Amino acid sequence: MTGQGDRDDRAVERAARATLRWSVRYTAGLDPLVAVRRQEEILSDLHEHAAWATEAGTSPRATARSLRARMLRGIPADLGWRRAQLSGREGVRWSLPRTDGLLLAAVAAIGIVQVAVGAFIAVRQVRALQIGDISFIPSSAALTIALGSVALVALALLGRGPTRPWGSATLALTGLLIFAQSVEALYYLSATALVVIIGVPWLEPAAYAIGTGVAILCLAATAQWTNSARRIPAASAASLHAGEEPR
Structure with a gap:
């Protein structure tokens, strides 16, 4: 049971890390302060999502799937945010x-x-x-x-x-x-x-x-x-x- 629980927890951790890696990629080249602020927002959102899932009794594997799905659904919005940052500054x-x-x-x-x-x-x-x-x-x-x-x-x-x-x-x-x-x-x-x-x-x-x-x-x-x-x-x-x- 302990081994299974550890694997489930690592699944959530991997999903969170994948989301953070994506945030690092789409904020690359932006003002460092803007990029760090965005990454901190993503980290806080991931923490809140995981805490909510734990309180709701959601299984770690379901939480991991939910995190990955949110990341994929949010890619267009993330790219739009990046374009907005570039057009507002470099423009x-x-x-x-x-x-x-x-x-x-x-x-x-x-x-x-x-x-x-x-x-x-x-x-x-x-x-x-x-x-x-x-x-x-x-x-x-x-x-x-x-x-x-x-x-x-x-x-x-x-x-x-x-x-x-x-x-x-x-x-x-x-x-x-x-x-x-x-x-x-x-x-x-x-x-x-x-x-x-x-x-x-x-x-x-x-x-x-x-x-x-x-x-x-x-x-x-x-x-x-x-x-x-x-x-x-x-x-x-x-x-x-x-x-x-x-x-």
Whole structure:
């Protein structure tokens, strides 16, 4: 009887150890404090389960089977918990910077194009005045040059994290207008462009469509950077509450 009882007790012990080994595996690579806390929770749960089974008169073999079944049923939830831990921590460190880098490159390219459009219209305007093709500054040309100048300021705002949302929001506004206004300005400033504009009646609507797409992208970047600025302090505060030392 004693030998049988020892074997039954060892069955419970083996089931508990298997569960603990699994907890060590799926917490590998996580923050050590988080991993240890999770393992302690599993150990406490195993102890309570075994104590409840003993009080209820459940046989050790049935308890061991129950422990193993719980471990197997809980694997999907354990993996989901691990993904949540990774997305909540490494996601802040790596995914956001990668996304921000791509957005910054795209928005900066948009800003450079807008500045180039404004500069091009300014050069065409000066040239047209010099050779006498035109004796006035069309409102569309003046607006395009002004929008290009504003875009240059917005590019400077992109250089610093705190002002980056303001820069992208500004480029959304300038991008919405500058392309269509430049097409209208070229109507006055370039004979070649005049022929193209007359021959392609959808050119100006296409310029407005491009401007709308640019504005949407810049506004999406604004929202991303604004939310990132809120999430990162929140993640840092959560880390401190979890027991991490501030870096």
